[in-house]
Amino acid sequence: MSSATSETDAAPAEPVVFRWHEAEVVAVEAITPSVKSVRLRCAIAGRQRAGQHVDVRLTAADGYRASRSYSVASPPDGTGTLELMIEGLADGEVSGWFFADAAIGDRVELRGPIGGSFSWDGPDGGPLLLAAGGSGIVPLLAMLRRRAQVAPEIPAALIYSVRTRAEAIALTELESRDREETNFTLVLRTTREGEGGRIDADAVEAALARTGAPGKVFICGSNRFVSPTADLIVSAGVPPGLVRTERFGE
Template structure:
């Protein structure tokens, strides 16, 4: 997720070099980069980090991206959505060669996180690339062999825009995923294309009686709509955590 660094986050460490060791194509516009930093302190599911690029003439550009998975063998993963005319996201997605270095600083943020010691049911609501930090939570849950029930509502424009489609389709371990399409829905989806509604949240989310922890991430309008709908349904506003971009 490409966005400005959030104020008030918890920052660990200074800038350090991190080498690109793997690039995975997720969708026509989203790429996962696997970086090997010199020394990484670890991170919580939902946190993000700053990536800095420096040109030969000394010009620098910094963007903040969510980690998309728990740290694995010292490696840190980011899934980056290519932003039209975005100087950093386009370079990272298309031009940064394997073996090249970037500068990395983090992790950042201590509020929009899920810890494996938590026991409440979890509702994850994502719009577009907002799935990235929520996928980190799903992967952390699996890595910890947690049995906390997760429900995921993921809103995308078309089937081609679904990031992590194969993983999200696997509901065998207690992660139930519903994908909502806003422009083009696949045949047999059972729901016409449209934006997320309170009815979607009632049908596929948790009722307020479950006292679930709710995480919403996506564009500002999407986040505001989903958060207001959950409050209107009776969810405790203190259990609703949001992160937005755009």
């Protein structure tokens, strides 16, 4: 009897989302003093829904490996690439390499896309109420970019909290959308300059005044940002079941 294994007896192939894929760095650009945009060419590009993330793995010459998860900033765009926006952290093995050393032509590995409930596409509908703290803007930026591609008629509002304008990711793009897209509103709050202050009931009210009752709510940021922001939104009358959150850090 042959010892060969037939196709029907073979173990099922590992789902693509769990496999590591080689990716090539094709662009690196500083977008704030502490954040860089990194664009990667990879086989999984274009498979993501706006809001999802990928795992990134680096392998050193001695075989040591480190991996971290990063939200994808770009919606499917047909380029065969995806964009990450990576904050350089002083103790970050992966982020530190991307921020200080990554160059065009370097190769890393990606796995994903990952995340189902924290994602959005045009057929999911709206209106959209989005709230971000600091680098939590990245997955929400992907949603806004996707909306502009496929469903610009859906009302959307973004409440964005940052320490200073200089630290706001993609602020030029967001302010341009606020001016030019009829159905989009940006409510920016800076906590360490100007008179904006932290997100409060007035910020939520200003956003809801433009969107009306939201059909989808996404909040992303640190633990200490997400919980009080979700409480404010629910206190404004938004059903808790509509709220989707993604948290990181403290």
